[in-house]
Amino acid sequence: MERDDLIVNESYALNAKHSEEAGKQIRKKLYAVTILLTVITLVEVFMGVAFKRNGTFTWEAIKLTFLVLTLVKAAYIVLIFMHLGDERKNLKYVVLLPYALFIMYLIFIGLYEGVSVQTGHNIFG
Amino acid sequence: MAGQAEHVTTDELWGGNRSPFSVSYGKMMMWFFLVSDALTFGGLLTAYGVIRHGSSDLWPVGEQVFEALPGLHGSYPLMYVALMTFILIISSVTMVLAVEAGHRMDKKGVVKWLGLTIIGGFIFLGSQAWEWSHFIHGSGGGFQINQPMTVTAADDAGNTYQITLDNGSWVHMTSDFGHKYEHAMEAAEEPVSHDAHGGHGEHAAAETHEDISTMVPEEIILNKYTLEHKDGKDLRKLVVKGDDVKKIWAAKEEGSMAFGANMHKNEYAIQQQYANFFFFVTGFHGFHVFSGVLINVIIWLMAIKGVFEKRGHYEMIEKIGLYWHFVDLVWVFVFTFFYLI
Secondary structure, eight states: OOOSSOBOOGGGOTTOOOOHHHHHHHHHHHHHHHHHHHHHHHHHHHHHHHOOOOSSHHHHHHHHHHHHHHHHHHHHIIIIITOGGGSOHHHHHHHHHHHHHHHHHHHHHHHHHHHHHHHHHHHHO | OOOOOSOBOHHHHHSSSSOTTSSOHHHHHHHHHHHHHHHHHHHHHHHHHHHHHHOOSOOOOHHHHSOOBTTBOSOOTTHHHHHHHHHHHHHHHHHHHHHHHHHTTOHHHHHHHHHHHHHHHHHHHHHHHHHHHHHHHOSSOEEEBSSOEEEEEEOTTOOEEEEEEOTTOEEEEOHHHHHHHHHHHHHHHOSSOGGGGGGGHHHHHHHTTSOGGGOOOSEEEESSSSOOEETTEEOTTEEEETHHHHHHHHTBOGGGOBOSBOSSOBSSOSOHHHHHHIIIIIHHHHHHHHHHHHHHHHHHHHHHHTHHHHHTOOHHHHHHHHHHHHHHHHHHHHIIIIIIO
16 A cells, blocks of 8 residues: 655645745734634633623523534634635645535524424423 | 655645645644544533423532542532533643643753643542542432421521522532431441442441431431522522421431432432443543543654654654643533533
8 A cells, every 4th residue: 555645745834934034924923823822712701700691682692602603613614724815725725614504504403403392391390 | 663765756746736725634634533523512501401401400500519629528519520610720830841842842841841741630530439439439328318408597697597498409429427227227238248338338437336217317408409589689599497307307308318329329419310421521531631641642652752852843742742632621511510500
């Protein structure tokens, strides 16, 4: 069996190498993302401790903020750390589209089911 | 390991003129594996959401359940899990720096950053072990009452409230009394074998003098893990004292007594699914971290030996990097759904 990870052809971007200067630029970006992720985490923890849940509109808004912040963090991890952002467009879509479609459907159908179960409990005891 | 074939052409590998994704086979398969693994975690977290939305009882609140720090008493809500999150983010950063060093063919850099990533992984695993141990051990235990009643309870500031407890309400003991009572219960159940309790052996032996039937707590805590706020009032951790404690204690449902959490009972919630999902989802994630650390160690040793130097590229660091970032990514979601929301 021959190795398939030894490729000289340019189109694989396997030997993607960069110079010292380019490395400096990349590291700068990475440190910026690190700070951003840390700050978002701190904000999340602060919100979790500071805001109380009492079933009002405020708590719903905070819950939504948590979800948005989580997705922002996830996007930075996937696009920068896993550098999916720098991959070809078709790989991006092959990875993200099926996942997003399937998981959104799963969440929708799951939570809809869960709420129905609770409604049933509340009505019939 | 397969032999070195230095001049493999695209035709031989793919049969086409070029790689459609401009990535090697290994990296693409790592992405596809991660998509399927992400679906597994997505399914688990969605299942958690289904159970939580379907539950008509109150669900425990993250910052009330997870508020302990190792070696410290008192309340530090979410601090420990925030630290764990930070450790995992930092180990993700060191991993991406290892990938970057690999792109410059900087062997020393790869070894350094990957080594730090491994250390971060071990620290995270240790933290999770402590958190599990704390979760299993519990902080005092609780029980359900078998008749409705109205009691007077006070908060930290000294405000008193009249609280109506329904039949089946969940109330909690203080940490000191709860642990004593737990040992007394264990001793009463199996008087011969308290040596087998390891660290608790001495305690259990000492506690056998205390008759479990005469033990009465001085305080009972209401809303320890669940209700945060109601009608604009902060009703968390209300303390009941005096005669009302005796009233509650007399109404305790004997079989409902729970200390910490296991697969059958937990003190945090009426819903056992709460503990089960905690164990399964954080456990499954922890298993991913564990295997990630193992893979990192193997690749680290290969990097030290100069395997990738000889191969001419450090793509392997990229592939394990993808897996390690994925583990961090999953934790971001676990953190949100188990601890924040």
